[in-house]
Amino acid sequence: MAKQTPRLLASAPVSSLAAAPERAGQRDPERTLQPAALISTGDAVIGIGLAAALVALAFLTSGNSDPGVPVSAGYGWSEIVMTVLGCSACAVAVAVGARGRGYGAVTVALFAVFTAFAALSILWSVQPDWSWYGANQLLAYLAVFAGAAALARVLPERWPVVIMGIGLAMVALSAYSLLAKVFPDTLAAANTYGRLTAPFGYWNAIGVSAALGLTPCLWAGAPRNRGVIVRALTVPAMTVLIAVVVLSYSRSALLVGAIGAGLWIAFTPVRLRATLMLAVGGLGAIPIVVWALGNHALTSDAISLSAQDAAGHSFGLVLVLVLVVMTAAGFAVALAMDRVPVSARLRRRLGTGLVVLVAMVPVAGLVALAASSRGLTGEISQAWTSLTSPKSVVFDNSSRLTQLGSSRPMYWHQGLEVGGHALLKGAGELGYGIARLRYATEPAKSDQAHSYVVQTFADLGLIGVAITLALLIAWAMAAIRPLAPRTRWGALSPEHISERQGLLVLACITIGFGIQSALDWTWYFAGVTAPVLIGAGWLAGRGPLSAPIGRRRAPLSLGRRPGAGALITALAAAALIGAWAMWEPLHSADEYGAGTNAATNAAAFADARAAVSSDPLSDQPLNLLATLYEGVKDYPGAQAELVKATQLLPDDPEPWVWLGSFELAHGQLHQAITTMNRVLALDHSGDPWVVTSRAGITQADARLAAPAAKHAS
8 A cells, every 4th residue: 555645635535636634633534535656667668558559550540441441451460469469368367367257248248249240241241341341340349348358357456557558649649640730741741631630531530539538637637646747747738639629620529528527527536636637738728729720721621731831830839839838837736736735625615616617507508598599499499400400511610619510410311221221130230331322312422320329220230239239238337346336435445546536537438439439430440449448348347346456366277277278269269260351351452452563464363363262252353353354355254253243242333333334335235224224223322433324324325326316317
């Protein structure tokens, strides 16, 4: 147990501002809430290593979250590593874990059932190759979640490593996003958006990453026993995070940040300290945001790279100046909170006032709505219309932060129609992007429904939704155990006070990301999702705080524990099979690329056939083979490959466009018209596939009519 600290520095259940006793000789009742010292040197090193791994994962997988993008080496190998490491962590827990209740096992099992059902959907999927990719990603996510739950069982005392790793990673990614605005020519030359997108290439992904980093910073900066340097540095860190949330123009990220920070402050005994640190960090974000929004070249779309670069350098000077000032402010606030005594009575009053102030926010909002020209009911009706209308217009600038409308209702409506078409089993994992084309009425294209719930219903039907609901309930029941909501803070030991505060951070991160996932598709970004799964898995596997620390036994003896040996063997097999399933599409993509660049026809054909063999569910290698056959004047062979593509993916308009274009080019006009009409039956969106097909039908009709017109004349 940590050594007791001076009386004036004791923590409090209402606030962690420094407190002095009411009268000389009176025992401060809040000394019982003094948390234990937290991070050892070993934990710090491991935490930094975890943060580096999460940052590397974000960069390796960025830009390849859209299933329409060819499989990349970075994404494929990242999934393989996640799967192998997760299975290895589970094997370690089986080998050295002490006997006892398997906390989180039901949650892991339900996650495995969901993953297996997604993989099974390949059999009926409208896009089986995408379903394969989606199942691979889910398997990697399952391994991360299960591995974290397993480590929480055998190494529960390492919980600070998890929070430190997640927090440092989110701050580093957010800092890089701002740095990409400072040096756009070097770090983001291809970016045409004014809002922050780096390193993920998507504003909501970096926005929610920054929002998720707030609670780890509050955890590090609020309690007194972290050390002055650590607490002081959380202030500029929060300045960076808040600035990124705002400059990403992500409304869902704002919601996640507010919910996460609000929940942690509300349920921990350091709310006044945390509020003060958050307020100071937020003040630092104001000049950064104001400067950026006031500079057209920084925050507008389609600005020339030279103009972006010039504005970015000035912005960099502002960033450096603000962060230097906020670092100094962080030291000043940290020292002041340690040295300035605050009576318990004043702390209680301030805490009560803070709670009342927060509670009055919605009341003030209702009063403002009632006093408006539309009245309360009129304003609510208008807000609901803006929120749910598929025709809402939202501008791509900072004004969107105050608007409710978006394109999501359009995607959600299409997702519900897709799911309704196959009510029980859906269109197959990641099938929404193709199946939606039957119900689309505009060329706007999205392969994701922008909602985990709607996407799951569209892809996996009511069965997938039911498994998800069961998984959510199981996780909530497992996660609530270590949080011990019925136990008062004063009844906990210093070590358990510290751990509960940390586990609340993981709960806030998971809840916030869950809410955001209901409104967007950031679930598919491994660099955002993996840190959340680590925290969620750790919570599920930790068990009650009363469980003994270091629940470990001697190394496994296979002769004495055959069941454990069989389970480890099964985990090894799962890792190998999963790695193979992830490697095959990656190998196919490599062979496809080699075939397109081969120096000879023989080599090109060999590579193309190898690509088909590695990924028999993909139509791209078949199209390559058709192109090669056409190049050597083997037109029947080319057509045969295109027909195979349409048979493989009968609900996908793209292979039908290929076949129709081939038939048109080779004078098979009637067949071309039939094929192109098939495209129009599958795709009502008016996208390029539809435009090509309509033009092909018009051309075929004109060529068929030309001989008749000539004969009549």
